[in-house]
Amino acid sequence: MTDPGRNRLPTAAMLDASLSRRRLIGGVAAGLVSAPARAQQAQPRDHWDFVVIGAGVFGAWTAWNLQRRGKRVLLVDAWGVAHNRSSSGGETRLIRTEYAGNALYTRWAWESLAGWHALAKRHQAPLFHQTGALYLYPQDNAQIDRSIAMQRALDIPIEKLAAPDMAKRWPQIDFGGIAVGVMQPTMGALMARNAVQALAGDFVKAGGSFRQVAIDPPRAGQSSLDAVTGTSGETLPATQFVFACGPWLPRLFPDVVGSRIVPTRQDVFFFAPTPGDARFDGAHLPAWVDVSSKDLHYGFPDIEARGFKIALDTHGPKFDPDGSDRRITDQALSDVRAYLARRFPDLARRPLADSRVCQYENTDNGHLLIDRHPVWHNAWIVGGGSGHGFKHGPAVGRYVAELALGTGKAEPDLTLAAHRPHG
Numbered sequence: 001m002t003d004p005g006r007n008r009l010p011t012a013a014m015l016d017a018s019l020s021r022r023r024l025i026g027g028v029a030a031g032l033v034s035a036p037a038r039a040q041q042a043q044p045r046d047h048w049d050f051v052v053i054g055a056g057v058f059g060a061w062t063a064w065n066l067q068r069r070g071k072r073v074l075l076v077d078a079w080g081v082a083h084n085r086s087s088s089g090g091e092t093r094l095i096r097t098e099y100a101g102n103a104l105y106t107r108w109a110w111e112s113l114a115g116w117h118a119l120a121k122r123h124q125a126p127l128f129h130q131t132g133a134l135y136l137y138p139q140d141n142a143q144i145d146r147s148i149a150m151q152r153a154l155d156i157p158i159e160k161l162a163a164p165d166m167a168k169r170w171p172q173i174d175f176g177g178i179a180v181g182v183m184q185p186t187m188g189a190l191m192a193r194n195a196v197q198a199l200a201g202d203f204v205k206a207g208g209s210f211r212q213v214a215i216d217p218p219r220a221g222q223s224s225l226d227a228v229t230g231t232s233g234e235t236l237p238a239t240q241f242v243f244a245c246g247p248w249l250p251r252l253f254p255d256v257v258g259s260r261i262v263p264t265r266q267d268v269f270f271f272a273p274t275p276g277d278a279r280f281d282g283a284h285l286p287a288w289v290d291v292s293s294k295d296l297h298y299g300f301p302d303i304e305a306r307g308f309k310i311a312l313d314t315h316g317p318k319f320d321p322d323g324s325d326r327r328i329t330d331q332a333l334s335d336v337r338a339y340l341a342r343r344f345p346d347l348a349r350r351p352l353a354d355s356r357v358c359q360y361e362n363t364d365n366g367h368l369l370i371d372r373h374p375v376w377h378n379a380w381i382v383g384g385g386s387g388h389g390f391k392h393g394p395a396v397g398r399y400v401a402e403l404a405l406g407t408g409k410a411e412p413d414l415t416l417a418a419h420r421p422h423g
Helices: 028-033 035-042 057-068 103-123 142-153 163-169 192-205 246-252 330-343 390-404
Strands: 048-053 073-077 092-095 133-137 159-162 180-184 188-191 209-212 227-229 235-243 262-271 287-290 297-300 308-312 352-362 369-372 379-383
Touching: 048 057, 057 073, 057 192, 057 235, 057 379, 057 390, 073 192, 073 235, 092 103, 092 297, 092 390, 103 142, 103 192, 103 390, 142 159, 142 180, 159 163, 163 180, 188 192, 192 209, 235 390, 246 262, 246 352, 246 379, 262 330, 297 330, 308 330, 369 390, 379 390
Parallel strands: 048 073, 048 235, 073 209, 133 287, 235 379
Antiparallel strands: 092 188, 133 180, 159 180, 227 235, 262 308, 262 352, 287 297, 297 308, 369 379
16 A cells, blocks of 8 residues: 555545535446436426437436536437447456656546546446556656656556566466566556446436437538527527537437548456355456557456456457447457467456457547537537546546536647647
């Protein structure tokens, strides 16, 4: 355990600590099933301050932040909150502040950790597992030291470890080809789907509205958007709109977003450890990222009896989030077993317990894409998670709310102008 003073989390004042603790009554999913009916009863008027389209991590945190600032907000999604086609619909997501010295994402991840802790505390639920996060580097270099210095300046607990020290601490890992590791003991695994559904439940119980409705690509006049229309013909008018639609943004905005965001197929695997072998659970193994791997493999210990999770960060082929089958291939399974044989040899022949196919929504430079629509002054586009966006949900929600309300400053790297279309 590190020094308690260094474990101090950043303030969550921007998340409004005055919100009283609420228990999850009857399960989040049950609460959201009836949310559309409750929303219609609670909203006698037919005009909102904001309509937020997309109930994944970015949309849910944006809606929650806008509501906390006194705005009347409708959150909509075609398939439901954190559904299994969305980029927020999986079991776990890594939160870490090791960002190769990138100041924005380091700060946002640290800020967001406070938001995730506050959400878990409100629900008294394990929405975050503090397993720690371990980065494995094939070579030591000055950039690693600069990143560590930046994090220590923010009071983020962090350790730099030599390979022999790591081998003593985690003998279940083969550290061949690894020079140093960066361990972040206060980081770990966010329970993605459960956390977003819990947040959306808070939003609805506090008076927000949720509707499950698919939205047609918007049409508008010269300078503003008056309403969005559901595919069934329902009209949803508002003063402002936030489109946080992940891999569906190119379809909604073919001229503005287009190939600035390209969804790719990403395979995820869960392997069953030997019964009684606790070396691969969250108490004995951190979440990890192997920078020495050509495909940049990453994964999680066995959390909530789901199995040891492993995936690779290399972008797969282009992927249709609606029309593509979500089945892993035999070749992908063979390839990941070959990696396990090298780095986690005791798992290489263990049974595949589960698998899933999700997607990244990639921008050309890996930065998030958050900007005002170039023609409609009252519409905002939020997406481009690029495989690392989930952890930043609380910070993104705060950032988008402040931009839309005119109290925030835009980050140049996140604007439409900073993103080129893919070739």
